[in-house]
Amino acid sequence: MTEVILPQGFMACGVHCGLKRGGREDLGVIACRGSAVFAAVFTTNRVAAAPVKLNRSRMVRSTCRAVVVNSGNANACTGERGLQDAQRMAELTARALGCEPEEVLVCSTGVIGRPLPMDRIAAGIGTAINGLSAGGGASFARAILTTDTCTKTVSVTVEIDGRQIRLAGIAKGAGMIAPRMATMLAYILTDAAVQAAYLRGLLAGVTQRTFNRITVDGDCSTNDTVIAMASGTAGNRELSGDHPGSGAFARAFEDVSRRLALMIVRDGEGAQKLVTVTVKGAASAEDAEKAVRAVAESMLVKAAWAGGRVNWGRVMDALGYSGARLEEDRVEIRYDDHPVVTGGRAAETPVAVLQEVVRQDSFTVTIDMHLGDHGATLYTCDLTEEYVRINR
């Protein structure tokens, strides 16, 4: 397990309050010592969980103090009571921290449709806030897990204005992963001083290229949330589009996001392989998206990968029903660097060579439609019996 080093100004803690079995951590808090500039993106699922609705109402502000998160219960499809419970989580956290409830963001993940046991949550919040520390990132990372088999954390540093800027990322996610605008739960913390509007623009763009480009099962969740918080304690001049260091900061931010996103796919429910599917040469951006999503989410394609099977016919089939414009005899497919399909038919690469590729725990599938210059990439995983076992 990687230890995550929190940027200056942040404290975190994860505790067990009785939502998950076996005494595992199930409630966590991240708090900033002062006000943090924040940005957030949420699921586009029209059935949004109560905490997502609450957080959306927080977006009129540009700063926050803390985020409180529970796992084991999604607080989704819980109606008015769910909203009150999310609000109460913010209030309890705010009271213990000595701030306003409007300064607290709330996240939940787990089973849909059950009311939260608020007595346990309330007790958990008290314990977590008592336990807050600069070294509490690891326990927080554990507290947000559901069917994940490991914590997902990243720490990087970048120099800006002669200062060491630290960024840390903590995420969860394993199933119900096909984010559209955001993904499961992810928190990106930095001690940089960052202009709020700039941070929001950065997060929106980066999310499109990272968290929104992964899929485990094509099921977009009700609770997807990515929150970025900047404590501003690193001593740099406030970052905005004009700042000469913004390029370096943006690259570090995107690096953290992409690494978290890939960790989620790697730990996809039952997944054994990380597969990067790229479509290029599509007639339009929309076509590239349709084609890449059809392949990366096809049960048959994913099951073939689980078996380490070359089975490119299933890829061709998915391209064919994707709705994307396609001329069969122009299609080219490569597994890593090896031609699999040329001119819509089997290439001459020996099957043994291709089998070696698809038996790896990570490989790429590159599809060239030869119809235009639009492209798209998705990071996906294989579909194993274990996925069904976990979810049945």
Add this chain to the structure above:
Amino acid sequence: MTEVILPQGFMACGVHCGLKRGGREDLGVIACRGSAVFAAVFTTNRVAAAPVKLNRSRMVRSTCRAVVVNSGNANACTGERGLQDAQRMAELTARALGCEPEEVLVCSTGVIGRPLPMDRIAAGIGTAINGLSAGGGASFARAILTTDTCTKTVSVTVEIDGRQIRLAGIAKGAGMIAPRMATMLAYILTDAAVQAAYLRGLLAGVTQRTFNRITVDGDCSTNDTVIAMASGTAGNRELSGDHPGSGAFARAFEDVSRRLALMIVRDGEGAQKLVTVTVKGAASAEDAEKAVRAVAESMLVKAAWAGGRVNWGRVMDALGYSGARLEEDRVEIRYDDHPVVTGGRAAETPVAVLQEVVRQDSFTVTIDMHLGDHGATLYTCDLTEEYVRINR
């Protein structure tokens, strides 16, 4: 195994020619003693198999004599050679029957991307045509199977113009099932005299309500084909829209089609349950379709059914990301007749009662969006470890 009684004028045979292991039948022929009026619908997959392309060129005619089918090899993504092979299958069949190649339809099903072993196919066609008989429906039904665990046949009779009209249906399908305009392979034979244009209109409409309403894995195949053939030997006055018996014939035709379609879902790869998902009260027909397809094809929803789990949260989640207009607090869901969700939240039906429903081998999920009067139904199945095992 049900014996299928072929309508007058038809003969069939299935033989083993060496495409499938274990000596199982893998090549079949249905032939009409004279010219049969025919109708056909094909996959809308833009990657269409060679025989589909060949059959499309036959649609300028209104009659045919025979259909030749092989399993074990889809003859898809096989380029110019695949087209020549399909053409050759028609020629060999025509020569043996003493008709023109243009009077023969061709179908293939199985692995994509491998050339057909034409020597075996040629030998098989000869054997099959020598073996043609009025009692050969059962061996033909076996010859078209792939991962199917059973043959799929239906026979019905209906009285028109004082004559006994017979209809028979023979189908295959178990995986790569999400037809859009047609489905895997199905043959509907009748001895009625039917006007060609009327038969084509009837097949198109019935397909929309039957074969196109099933899904096993959301993967629409390259080879989907439904062919209807009418020998005209029953002695009735030619059926068209004006004929008073056309209603009874259309009902029988739809009955045969629906029963075949449901047999395919029932025998879906690894499937244990047949689930009928209905959306009503949608704001538009397009919304109803999006909503019903999202639910019926969600890996998570289908895995929950495999486990006999109530898990309505996954149904709500799928509705939410389907793209259909939705107001969460208006949604109602029933499992069979039991309320599961009312006003977007858990209904008061005891979990034990709902569990009893979802543990059955067949049940219905009815979703009312309460936003309009549009609806849609899909017949689907659960997702089991066995599906992955078959396809990995």
